[in-house]
Amino acid sequence: MTGAFTVAEYVRPGTVDEALAAVAEYGDRGRIIAGGTNLLVDRPDGVEALIDITRLDLGYIRSDGGLTIGALATVADLRASPLLSGPYTILKDAAKAHGHALISHLATIGGNICKAHPVLDFPPPLLALDADVTLAGNGGERVMPLEEFFLGFEETALGEGEMITEFNLPAPAPRTGAAFLKMGWTHVDMALVNAAILVTLGPDNKCQEARIALGTAAPVPFRSKQAEAVLIGKKIDDALIKEAAAAAVRQAAPMDYHRGSEAYKRHIIGVFVERGLTEALRIAQGKS
Numbered sequence: 001m002t003g004a005f006t007v008a009e010y011v012r013p014g015t016v017d018e019a020l021a022a023v024a025e026y027g028d029r030g031r032i033i034a035g036g037t038n039l040l041v042d043r044p045d046g047v048e049a050l051i052d053i054t055r056l057d058l059g060y061i062r063s064d065g066g067l068t069i070g071a072l073a074t075v076a077d078l079r080a081s082p083l084l085s086g087p088y089t090i091l092k093d094a095a096k097a098h099g100h101a102l103i104s105h106l107a108t109i110g111g112n113i114c115k116a117h118p119v120l121d122f123p124p125p126l127l128a129l130d131a132d133v134t135l136a137g138n139g140g141e142r143v144m145p146l147e148e149f150f151l152g153f154e155e156t157a158l159g160e161g162e163m164i165t166e167f168n169l170p171a172p173a174p175r176t177g178a179a180f181l182k183m184g185w186t187h188v189d190m191a192l193v194n195a196a197i198l199v200t201l202g203p204d205n206k207c208q209e210a211r212i213a214l215g216t217a218a219p220v221p222f223r224s225k226q227a228e229a230v231l232i233g234k235k236i237d238d239a240l241i242k243e244a245a246a247a248a249v250r251q252a253a254p255m256d257y258h259r260g261s262e263a264y265k266r267h268i269i270g271v272f273v274e275r276g277l278t279e280a281l282r283i284a285q286g287k288s
């Protein structure tokens with residue numbers, strides 16, 4: 001990061017095709033800007049052109065059996081959408097937990113995912129809701145599970161010349177409950193730990209599906225498959241919840257940095273998995 005951030009060119013394409021043409025034209029010298037709430041803080045070196053995508057028609061949130069969310073849907077859009085109900089509410093809860101009212105009309109879901117930092121709030125709910133991400137490039141579109149998009153710390157599967165256009169979330173099965181949890185040092189801070197947890201019960205009341213998505217629990221947001229495996233096919237009770245929480249703590253590899261030590265984060269991860277599972281189970285059971 002440098003003190004000043006000056007670019008020679010600022011382009012504002014009106015369509016995805018125009019944006020992709022600009023991304024291809026500038027290559028490494030250009031950078032997409034959506035809300036700018038990460039980029040203008042990072043102020044990366046060597047950027048000569050900003051490609052402002054905010055005129056593209058990608059701010060939608062649509063119900064189509066599942067849910068389709070354009071990359072430019074903002075934190076404010078997600079907070080206000082009546083479509084984010086039932087298990088999708090965890091995405092609204094993450095938007096409500098997004099620190100700053102002042103930037104809520106700028107910050108986009110696409111920018112949040114592209115930044116791919118473990119403290120950010122949208123990866124856990126999108127992972128728990130089993131989202132796919134659509135990447136557009138000059139060669140066409142490709143769709144991948146969001147889980148495969150995060151490759152490493154601030155490293156994604158976004159290829160050269162590509163941008164995210166939308167996210168697709170399948171319709172949740174009946175008897176599904178979900179919970180989002182976040183802890184920061186203040187209510188406007190980034191997460192020290194965040195988590196999104198989803199449970200689906202089968203007709204026999206056993207756990208049919210469990211997704212336990214953790215942020216800040218590793219250099220990349222991820223699903224704790226080991227914790228999920230503890231639950232699948234079993235009747236969930238307090239002892240099993242504790243076992244799953246212990247598995248998530250074992251699988252976690254939190255980074256030790258200024259927001260909290262590795263040991264403290266591990267402790268909170270255990271607490272969050274226990275609380276989140278208890279809450280998701282309660283909702284799946286139809287209890288108020």
Ligand SMILES: Cc1cc2nc3c(=O)[nH]c(=O)nc-3n(C[C@H](O)[C@H](O)[C@H](O)COP(=O)(O)OP(=O)(O)OC[C@H]3O[C@@H](n4cnc5c(N)ncnc54)[C@H](O)[C@@H]3O)c2cc1C
Pocket residue numbers: 031032033034035036037038039040041071097098099100103106107108109110111112113114115119120121122158162163164165188189190191
């Ligand atoms: C004061 C403050 C508080 C914050 N609090 C929170 C918080 O509580 N929780 C949280 O999760 N985040 C928080 N953030 C971080 C930030 O607001 C979010 O990550 C936001 O969602 C980023 O979106 P953006 O549109 O601003 O991204 P930008 O800054 O515009 O872009 C971020 C990165 O993504 C790339 N990019 C953007 N859109 C696309 C696209 N469609 N396709 C390909 N590449 C793209 C850009 O090139 C850039 O590299 C905070 C930021 C600030 C400044």
